[in-house]
Amino acid sequence: xxxxxxxxxxxxxxCYQCEQTAHGSGCTTIGTCGKTADTAxxxxxxxxxxxxxxQYAHRARKLGKADxxxxxxxxxxxxxxxxxxxxDTDEHVCVIQDLQRTKQQAKALYEQACAEAGQQPxxxxxxxxxxxxxxxxxxxxxxxxxSLEGLKxxxxxxxxxxxxxxxxxxxxxxxxxxxxxxLGYTDDSIYAFVHEAMALTTEPDVAIDTLLAACLKAGEVNxxxxxxxxxxxxxxxxHPEPTHVNTAPVEGKAILVSGHDxxxxxxxxxxxxxxxxxxxxxxxxxxxxxxxxxxxxxHLVGNYGGAWQLQVREFEAFPGPILMTxxxxxxxxxxxxxxxxxxxxxxxxxxxxxxxxxxxxxxxxAKQHAGFPETKPAKTTLIGFGxxxxxxxxxxxxxxxxxxxxxxxxxxxxxxxxxxxxxxxxDFGHQTPDDTVILTLGCGKYRLMDHDYGDIxxxxxxxxxxxxxxxxxxxxxxxxxxxxFGVGVNDLPLSLIISWFEQKAVAxxxxxxxxxxxxxxxxxxxxxxxxxNVLSLLVEKYDLKPTxxxxxxxxxxxxxxxxx
Ligand code: FSO
Ligand code: SF4
Numbered sequence: 001x002x003x004x005x006x007x008x009x010x011x012x013x014x015c016y017q018c019e020q021t022a023h024g025s026g027c028t029t030i031g032t033c034g035k036t037a038d039t040a041x042x043x044x045x046x047x048x049x050x051x052x053x054x055q056y057a058h059r060a061r062k063l064g065k066a067d068x069x070x071x072x073x074x075x076x077x078x079x080x081x082x083x084x085x086x087x088d089t090d091e092h093v094c095v096i097q098d099l100q101r102t103k104q105q106a107k108a109l110y111e112q113a114c115a116e117a118g119q120q121p122x123x124x125x126x127x128x129x130x131x132x133x134x135x136x137x138x139x140x141x142x143x144x145x146x147s148l149e150g151l152k153x154x155x156x157x158x159x160x161x162x163x164x165x166x167x168x169x170x171x172x173x174x175x176x177x178x179x180x181x182x183l184g185y186t187d188d189s190i191y192a193f194v195h196e197a198m199a200l201t202t203e204p205d206v207a208i209d210t211l212l213a214a215c216l217k218a219g220e221v222n223x224x225x226x227x228x229x230x231x232x233x234x235x236x237x238x239h240p241e242p243t244h245v246n247t248a249p250v251e252g253k254a255i256l257v258s259g260h261d262x263x264x265x266x267x268x269x270x271x272x273x274x275x276x277x278x279x280x281x282x283x284x285x286x287x288x289x290x291x292x293x294x295x296x297x298x299h300l301v302g303n304y305g306g307a308w309q310l311q312v313r314e315f316e317a318f319p320g321p322i323l324m325t326x327x328x329x330x331x332x333x334x335x336x337x338x339x340x341x342x343x344x345x346x347x348x349x350x351x352x353x354x355x356x357x358x359x360x361x362x363x364x365x366a367k368q369h370a371g372f373p374e375t376k377p378a379k380t381t382l383i384g385f386g387x388x389x390x391x392x393x394x395x396x397x398x399x400x401x402x403x404x405x406x407x408x409x410x411x412x413x414x415x416x417x418x419x420x421x422x423x424x425x426x427d428f429g430h431q432t433p434d435d436t437v438i439l440t441l442g443c444g445k446y447r448l449m450d451h452d453y454g455d456i457x458x459x460x461x462x463x464x465x466x467x468x469x470x471x472x473x474x475x476x477x478x479x480x481x482x483x484x485f486g487v488g489v490n491d492l493p494l495s496l497i498i499s500w501f502e503q504k505a506v507a508x509x510x511x512x513x514x515x516x517x518x519x520x521x522x523x524x525x526x527x528x529x530x531x532x533n534v535l536s537l538l539v540e541k542y543d544l545k546p547t548x549x550x551x552x553x554x555x556x557x558x559x560x561x562x563x564x
Contacts, residue, residue: 013040014149016528017168018083018502020417024528026149033084034331041143042092043081047167048146049099050074052127054198056106059122061192063113070109071191072181073102078174078194079345083502084308084328088347093136100132126202161531162211163201165506168529169218170197172507175326176225176469178345182263185232193221212537219514222507226472230387233262238292240386240466245289246302248379250278253371255362256304256318258282258311259325260467262294264343268323269297271359277366280304282314283328284443287466290384303381307416307446315340319372321365323354327502328443339365381449385439385463387473391480396459397437398484401493405456406437408558409481409494411474412448413441413465414508415501421524422447425499427550429453429462433558437461439477442468444499471508475515489517495557496520497547500527513542523547 011028013036015021020032030036035043057070077099080086107128114121133139151160177190200206200214234240255277257265265288269279278301281288286303288294305314308328315322315332321339324346332340332348341362343354352361390397400406412429416422429448432438438461440448445464453461465473482489498520500509506527512520519542526535526546538544547553 008150008153010144010147010149012144013037014147015040015043016148017164017171019415019500019505019525019527020419021528024525026528028149035087036089038089038140039087039092041140041146042089042096044146044148045096045139045143046077046081046092046099048127049096049103050077051198051202052129053099053103053106054195055124055126055128055202056103056110057195058192058199060106060110060113061195063110063117063119065109065113065116066188066191067105067109068186068191070102070106071194073098074191074194074198075174075178075181076345078171079178079326080347082171082175082327082504084330085326085345086347087329087331088349090349091347093139096133096139100130103128103130124202126204128202157531158208158533159206159211161529161534162208162215164529165510165527165534166197166211166215166218167201168503168506169215169222169510170194170507172502172504173218173222173225175504176222176229176507179261179263179326179469180225180229180232182261182344183232183236185228187224187228190221190225190228193217215510216514218507219510219512222511223472223475223514226469226508226511229469230472233291234386234388237262237266237294239388240287240290240384241292242382242389243290243295243384244380244382245286246378247304247381248302248376249304249372249374250301251372251375253277253366253369254280254318254320255366256280256282256315256320256322257285257325258308258322259327259346260284260469261325261344262288262291264323264325266294267357268359268362269294269300272299272363272366273297275363275366277320277363278371280318282322283308283311284467285325286381286445287383287464287470290386290466307443309416309418320369321362323359323362339369341365382460382462383464383466385460385465386470387465387476390463390465390473390477393459394480394484396457398481400457400459401481401485404435406435406459407433407493408436409439409492410436410497410557411439411441411494412444412497412499413439413471413474414444414468414499415505416443416446416499417501417524419524422499424523424547424550425497428497428554431550431554432461434461437463439463439465439474441465441470441474442499442505468504468508471511475511489515490519497553498522499524513538513544516542518543519545521545521547521553 016026281303282305315336323341340351426447478489
């Protein structure tokens with residue numbers, strides 16, 4: 001806290017929502033992610049608008065009135081403010097204008113609900129106040145007044161910390177809910193909680209315990225969201241099955257699809273069918289190859305490249321257009337900006353944006369570019385160990401544990417990133433003993449994949465469960481194993497070594513805490529928005545630990561029961 005006698009001088013921007021925040025405490029001039037101060041200010045306004053909409057939409061829902069257009073506008077706006085999603089300031093201004101209209105609709109809906117219920121509408125302050133911005137500069141000036149940095153001087157640090165933990169968890173679950181929504185899967189309880197939670201963050205005197213309970217509830221709702229997305233993926237594309245994916249180039253014209261959105265990938269595959277263009281996945285779309293209805297497309301020829309942070313070098317070298325369906329987008333270099341396409345919530349100033357699910361411009365661009373000149377000898381990586389595949393061999397796994405062939409399970413996964421400290425996760429995977437099994441998911445898997453771990457009685461030692469949202473699969477497998485052994489999940493020989501980066505990882509972490517899962521090791525750095533008191537609480541209640549050294553952590557995890 002600052003000295004309270006002189007007013008603080010605030011920086012042009014302030015953002016500390018992700019792991020790579022500057023100095024661990026906040027980006028104040030430009031984001032480490034490349035987000036400009038202008039975009040950061042506009043995103044503050046968007047979150048403010050969503051909170052205002054939440055105040056009305058939550059109250060309207062309590063009186064039985066909801067509007068899916070309002071709900072979806074909120075999901076989209078929140079998704080846009082995630083790390084590495086949208087850097088286009090003009091698009092932010094348009095969305096803010098749309099949100100103003102949405103806020104009016106939410107207000108009208110609430111007033112109608114009150115009239116029908118014979119009640120007087122409540123008056124409330126803060127985000128619900130209507131803001132019209134005749135000039136862009138007014139919008140920026142208003143946005144500057146919303147700085148979180150200012151709140152650090154005026155608000156109780158623990159309340160602010162929990163308010164932001166809740167906000168980032170909601171952002172993360174909104175992203176997953178958006179994926180499910182695009183596939184036609186929605187659940188009213190998700191929207192209801194998003195509005196309720198955003199409205200809660202506007203209440204100045206809300207009790208710490210109420211905020212903490214809301215964070216855990218966000219974890220519970222995120223479990224519902226991940227289950228819904230799992231259902232959307234598996235009912236639409238079939239259950240993932242173990243699959244060897246080619247990672248070498250194939251001769252011919254090429255399109256690269258990155259991000260997480262299976263629906264968009266599917267639509268690209270449909271529209272490129274018969275064109276002779278090969279489609280490659282990148283980053284978090286690697287797991288697409290394991291879904292029967294996606295791998296059935298013969299021109300889905302392989303996966304290209306690694307985790308998101310390597311994309312500038314990889315995209316420069318790719319001989320065709322690239323489509324970013326979701327995060328993580330790094331600011332592109334000029335050498336490929338004109339062939340980097342975005343869609344839905346994604347955006348970057350100067351990059352072409354696709355609309356109406358029309359991939360014609362992407363296909364035309366692929367025809368204009370050289371493609372790969374030759375087919376390289378196939379190299380493969382094994383993926384596809386979702387819950388169905390793993391539980392299909394559950395008997396074998398349980399026998400291997402009972403006979404002592406498998407001594408321990410590690411879930412090493414989550415997000416990847418550029419920091420040197422993330423080598424912890426690579427080294428940890430490599431140093432796991434031969435009688436242990438590694439489950440992995442998220443883009444963090446790329447750190448583990450280029451290594452031969454062998455197998456235990458035919459069970460591969462490295463089992464890739466899919467995308468970060470497939471944490472749901474890992475949870476289902478852990479629960480099934482706990483039931484089979486007649487113990488609680490915390491009593492299984494299972495350790496979670498989680499690498500986090502952005503707000504979806506925050507949502508998944510809240511889900512694990514909601515489930516009462518203890519002893520998680522989290523790294524490479526702890527969130528900058530967690531206050532010392534909130535951290536102590538998480539450590540005390542959940543035994544949450546920062547990652548230490550591989551040797552010490554491994555020894556502590558594998559020490560015989562009873563030793564200390
Ligand atoms: Fe990674 Fe990016 Fe999937 Fe994140 S590509 S870092 S947690 O968006 O969502 O794992
Ligand atoms: Fe910084 Fe992360 Fe915010 Fe980007 S999203 S400005 S890197 S804290």
